[in-house]
Amino acid sequence: MSGNYIPPLRDMQFVLHELLDMEGVLARHCADKAIDRETAHQVLDGAGRFCAEVLAPLNSVGDQHGCEYNAGDVKTAPGFREAFNRYASDGWSGLVCDVEDGGQGLPHIMGTVVSEMLASSNSAWSLYPKLSEGAYRCIRANGTDWQKDTFLTPLATGEWTGTMCLTEPHCGTDLGLLRTRAVPNVDGSFAITGTKIFISSGEHDLAPNIIHLVLARLPDAPAGVRGISLFIVPKFLLDDAGKLAARNGVQCGSLERKMGIHGNATCVMNFEAATGYLIGEAGKGLAAMFVMMNGARLGTGTQALGLSETAYQRALRYSQERLQSRSPATPASSTGPDPILSLPDVRRMLLTQRALVEGGRAFAYWLALQIDIHQHSADAQTSRDAEGLLALLTPVAKAFLSDNGVDVTSLGMQVHGGAGFITETGAEQLLRDARILPIYEGTNGVQANDLVGRKVLADEGLQIRRLLTIVRETATECLARDGSAESKVDDMGRAIAELCDDVEAATQFILDSAQLDPCQPGTSSAAYLRLIGHLMFAHFWARAALVATTKAADSFYAGKLVTAQFYFASLLPESRSLLPRIRLESSAVMNPLAFAA
Template sequence: MENYRSPQRDAAFVAYELFDFQSHYDKLGLDEVTPDLVKAIHSEAAKFADNVLAPINQSGDQEGCHWSNGEVTTPAGFKEAYQQYVEGGWPSMSHPEKWGGQGLPYSLATSIAEYFSGANHSWAMYPGLSQGCISTLLAHGSDTLKAQYLPKLISGQWTGTMCLTEAHCGSDLGMLRCKAQPNEDGSYSLSGTKIFISAGEHDFADNIVHIVLARLPDAPAGTKGISLFVVPKYNVTDEGELADRNQVQCGSIEHKMGIKASATCVINFDGAKGYLIGEPNRGLNGMFTFMNIARIGTGLEGMAASEAALQGALRYAQDRTQFRSPTQRSGERAADPIIVHPDVRRMLLTQKAFAEGSRALAYYCMQQVDICQHSKTAEDIQLAESKLALLTPIVKAFFTETAQESTSHGIQIYGGHGYISEWGMEQLARDTRISSLYEGTTGIQSLDLLGRKILGSKGELLAIFLKEMSTFCSSVDDAGQAGGWRDQLLQAMENWQALTRHVGSHVGDNPDELGAASVDYLMFSGYVTLAYYWLKMALVAKEKLAAGTADSDFYQGKIETAKFYFSRLLPRADAHAAAIYAGADSVMGISESMFKTE
């Protein structure tokens, strides 16, 4: 498969034609972030992604990581690519200048992360984990910890991880057993084993800084008894320099279905020295800073995979000849390119609709993070936080679930060649499969959306977003501008409210209704949310075409994809609604004994 190419044109469309990022930055006092600066940064990031990361993607998968005596060696070219990444100043973009950062907005740093993930998912895991580590220390670390760790983490000289999972507890963190014993000098000795630690050991950096959940000796049971600690691979002096080796060891690395060039480690803490972050027994509050950033980042991995699958499948469909078209015959060739066949178009349009619709929602969420970090108005910050609370689980779960479909379509379009390693499509599908599992499975995200965010807020978070959607719809001339799409969206919004009322009215009588409805509810929410952004994109495209443009294919492609979305993909939401109305008995009515197959 030809190498990935960063989607700079569509990124610019979303940022400046759909969302007017320039006004957004000006309002936040980020006047120095001009379109020219953004274009230059995206261009350089694309060169790094396309010319450095993409060429070592397939070889990295084939070689994988190597573990020996606690040390991990990454595939050929990976360490060198990381050094170029650091030398380019990419790790420090969005962090405070006080600690060596460049002070650029989150949206700028995060938008280019799509390029890195799309070019090489495994490699992008290494620096990606550091961003959450940095954000956690910025939000909850003491001044001493910040001074010791942030400068070298922000420069990229050191990297970071998050250490949550243990063998006996995955998402149920209340069961974790890792212990933290207080020392006389104010530090703590941590003992226990963590598994599935991405970038837990590697050869990129001088030090690896672990953010670890553990229990104090007098901690209450469950999630209320969890504390958060920073535990470095090498101890650090008061001046932030390396000292002796800490009691942190990589016990092994996992042998995985995909992202084989990303070291997924078992990390053993054997009386390792660590330092408390925040208040005792309040560790989950601090970890959620890390987790929420990681969830948006994981959603971007799904979006990037859909884009990469589209790129590869489109190139192949334009070149591969099979059968004659009954309506688009060209010349006397024995066969036509498969892109002329309706079913191939269906799959390509599905990939395009998911990739570009997801990008619009992702950039909208990036704007909300910018507001939370830079706005001086408390009301604006509160509104942005409310929108992010609702949309983050949708971004994480819907993007990664639709990425499974997009990469599957990629294999299908290649036919038998899609099943062969040399073409790269099967690697993309394998690499992408993890995205709907880590940082909270689709089921966990769905319970968060429906249980904590929507029912937990008594519908307030949903009402805030629906109000925005309604305001936009009221400004649209459905007959003249939207061809019926606005009314279709309004009906879907009404159905969203009705579904919410239905589940809310039944959960009290049967708590299983929440779990039975949650995944279908999230998928329903995702389809309706993307419909909103496809309507907005289509209207912008129509305005551009009406004004006259030399890029008519690009804008007409937006309109045709919106047409496909509203006619072929948004109706899927109705099936999810039907499943919800079927109730919990449709899944809980069968007893465990009835599952037997012998």
């Protein structure tokens, strides 16, 4: 496989089978989505080859070449179209789509694993098919029979692609301000007029038709988000036989100039009386779109995970090859420089990268498994429990993993030194590509407010307490082990128990203070989200250590155990510093004198 990216299949298999017991969980709760190890490994092997051999070599090409704009048309970088055609023809575009729509019908967790590899090998390219998958899910959940019959199969098979059109020049997160209009036509369709910006994959040459999902207002719609409806607006209209016909009134006005992901077409899209079809109920478009938005938020976390994996791989490889300085452990009589991997600070950076990558992998895959349980469990309570955890932790996954992704790619540059600041190594591209992720799909401040305001305060901490019960069970299991000096799992159990107490106290502080000060939740939210992120990482690293202690003679498990110990000793202590930030009085940030000058 290409040296640019080597799919971490061994660690993926460890998470799927030894940490999460994917095969057993799906068999018990989602029989129609059950998958055996052999089939799962075949999927991983095939996706890994495609990503390493086809996509990874195109990553720098997309970054350097970008997309070409010409009077509304967009041409993608050399090789992108051929890679997309192969991706679709090999069946990857429909991996988790329903069989009846031409998909493979595999569980969502397998789609997440493949998504990680796509993002690792070519993050910009990966956005084209992933947005199509989101449009598929949205229409599947909300569309009429005609809409499903018309649009699902082309999206599932990669014949067409899809987008999500929310943001406008004057409104980003506050969608209640959007102005795009939808006027009823006599045939039951609607004329959509307005401008959307920052539309990923909005125009390209990969497929003949693009299905835009567009938020707009009907003439009699009330102000605010309750007045928003959702519409399907195809690039090309269809004739009675379902074939492409006239060009619709939607066109790319320009391409955004941007810091990274140059290979993806980020577009300004102009709608001029474009024919659109209402999807879902009028006035409830935001709720319908949230099917796609929530998937996009989790997808953003997975994208960060993918970029982080590649940054770690390149940094590790460089540190093994770069001869410079002397290791403090090298005998004085030795001659010549050592690999920088032998330097303590380089090893600290690499272990930080590894701990954040592998902890993020366990968290992301576990959340994907909750999606499968929620959507396919025959037991209503089990489905509701999974849904509750997903709602609580989706903003955490998006924000914590994307913030970590910026840190990991930045550390990758740092390990490279001056070589990381120039383009040849590719380290700086990874950081540029990762920097959008804390902004995508609602900035991470918005995610923190969502966690605190719409989740913790809304249910008075119910789901957080459920989560703490799960994590405390891990602490108990660690404490029950014979804690040898080598494994330190009992120390991990004590650290997790203490962390659970801290989360419980921080949650109660937020619940109490919100009743007295409306600004306090927003003041505490960013630090609180990061605290919950560490709660999840501590939980999964402890579980990894529990597995590794029984197999430490194997170098893979020995390395896993060392990384778990590093996480608890070096990274988890950040959680203690978050507590005063959570309790920071809102007056410290809301004081009007701060920006009076």
